[in-house]
Amino acid sequence: MIWLQFAILLGAILLGARMKGIGLGVMGMVALAIYIFVFRMRPAEPPIDVMLIILAVVTTAATLQAAGGMDYLVRLAEKILRSKPALIVLLGPLVTYIFTLFAGTAHITYSLLPIISEVSIKKRIRPERALSISVIASHLAITASPISAATAAMLTILNGKITLLNILKVCVPATLVGVLAGVVVCWKKGKDLNKDPQFLEKMKDPEFAESINADVTSTQAPLLPGAKTSVLIFALAVLFIVLVGAFPAIVPSFGQGAGNLAVDASGHIKMAAVIELVMLAAAAAIILCCKTTTTAVAKASLFTSGGQAVVSIFGVVWMSATFMQTNTSMIEHTLGDMVRSAPWTFAIALFLLSILLFSQAATTKALMPLGVSLGIIPPHLVAMFPAVNGDFVLPGYPTLLAAINFDRTGSTHIGRFLVNHSFMIPGLVSVAVAVATGFWLIGVLG
Template sequence: MIWVQFAILLAAILIGSRMKGIGLGVMGMVGMLIFILVFHMQPGEPPLEVMLIILSVVSAAATLQAAGGMDYLVRLAETILRKNPSKIVFLGPLVTWVFTLFAGTAHINYSILPIIAEVSTKKRIRPERALSISVVASHLAIMASPVSAATATMLGIVRDSGFQLVDILKVSIPATLIGVIVGTLSVLRMGKDLDKDPEFQAKLKDPEFVKKLDASSGNAGPLKPGAKLSVLLFALGVLLIIVFGSFPQTLPNFADVEGFKPNFAVGADGSIRMAAMIEIVMLTVSAAIIIFCKTSTGEVVKASLFSSAAQATLSVFGVVWMSATFMDHNVAAIEQTLGSMVRSAPWTFSFALFIFSMLSFSQAATTRALMPLGLSLGIAPQHLIAMFPAGNGDFFLPGYPTLLAAIQFDNTGSTHIGKYLLNHSFMRPGLVAVSVSVAAGFLLSGILL
């Protein structure tokens, strides 16, 4: 019976991923309905913490966007990239990695990808090389960002084992950076140079194509008055979260308060849950940007990132709740099947993380669904931290928005989805970068944790 249920789970995820947008969320609920009515499964715990973190962090990023802070960051990145066009394959992924590390969402890079494509093309460097690893780098950085929903979820899972935010970051930040660097080396010779690419050379005979190819996509117009201040306020919010997550003793404890009762925001030991602090801090940052940078709430809800927050929240809601219900109902069978294997070779659990993220297109959903299972299987928390980057398989099936955007921005057509679907531009750098990040994670966790 478990295999029938698993087939329903996979079918819901696959159909939802093909629907795109809110597809994963609504199809997850279809799976939930079947599990409850047909198989009489008790619903698992809905991923409320993950959903609220995504809403609060991406809403803060949308406020930054509305205040002009995103434009300011993009212009800084553009200056760096245009001053060093010959190094675009190295600088592109580093910029997207840093941007995502700062903002906690890869969607912040939609404004960077066309610049990477343009600089590569004008320098006649095959854009596929820089774009492919830049997209992968932005995804990996989610596992190293102190304000991402995936990192906050991971902290909530390993905190009871004595690990704090700084323990996750001191492994995931260098591990993913090493993965990005090695992934960059893997694409240096990927594809033919543009001057030797017959398809590109044939396109150069079209004057309209050449005109479009050399057109500039640079930012025009002055920055909004509060743009720089909004970046500073957002940075202060990120810093606060790092401090609170690394030194929880700086926060008040309510265990000795008369009539204390643990709740969604406060744990049984009286400490405030980190997820709640991220939500509070980031929405406070949003308020500060709106007030001090003279940004209206109407501009915030119209920002493209705000729409991304709604889609991501609904997707996580459906797919994680469905997965949690399946896991809870079949936990004994799963532990019996996988327990001995992952206890003797913990690294094998990274394949489960990768496959689930490949289907769910969400690092946060993967972390919330599988990391608790890893603990119940007896995997040491430090090993789970080492495998954290493995939850970045969303490049494998070329349907994630940042992958499709990179393909769209490449006017040369070098960044592509192959004839057989899986032979696409992101496969090589993705597999290399994730594999190296996990290997580096095990090495670093053994030394630092």
């Protein structure tokens, strides 16, 4: 019976991934309905906490975008990238990493990818090198960001056993080392443009050659009046969240009692609730102080992306959690001995599931509780956290497709066999090195 149930789960994920957008969410609900009404499976707890985190963070990021703060950040990044064009393969991923770390979502990188591609082309550096590792860097940063939904899910699952600071002091350096390992792999990836037969053939077309060689003059519109102020407000909100994670005594504690979504049984405010209220309060401050409107926020592209993410998380995680809950004993019996003797093998399971779910938060929420029930200690789970970044394996994630479309030379590509694409090698190397570094840091830090 478990194999039939698993086939339904897998089918829903594959079909939902082909539908894109909210496809994963709605197909997850179809599978969940089959589980409940056909197999009489008891539904698990829906992932309300992760959904609220995504909604809060994305709303605030969309407010930042509507106030012009995102444009201001992009212009700062453009100055950095254009200042040292020969180092674009290094600077590109570092900038996208920092942006995602700051914003908690990889969707912020869409504005950076065309700049990275253009700088590479002008310097005749193969754009595939910088674009591929830049996308991977933005994904890894999600598992190091203090305000990402994936990090919040980890805190919720390991509530009371690990702090935000414990996660950051391992995952930030581990993912950075992983990104640098990917940079090394990509530094000489493929042929230089001046030696690439496909590019040289395209340059025979006068129109294409003119577009490549033309000097791009900046015709940027003036920044909105509150752009810089909005960035400051957002930064202060992120800083406050990090401080609360490091010093929980900052927030009030209440007496013991029944826990809820905001307060645990011991009376402490949950970190997820702190992120939600601080982020939305920051959104209110940006709207009030930076002369933007709620209508502009609702129309922002980040807000639309966040809405799709919430629906996807809702369906696919609820479906996966119900499957795991029903079959926990069999799964623990099958995997228990192997995982207890070699905890790192659980990272493989995290990576494989993330390939299908296309979401770090969904993978964390769906599978990390199993790691806890298998007896894996919290520090080891933190070391394995970057393994949930397998969403690059199947080239359907929006950031991958955007990078391919922004590369006018065609060097960033999807291979003939689907998985032999530009992001595969840097992605595998970066994630593997990040997890290995995480385990090393756990041993050093104790």
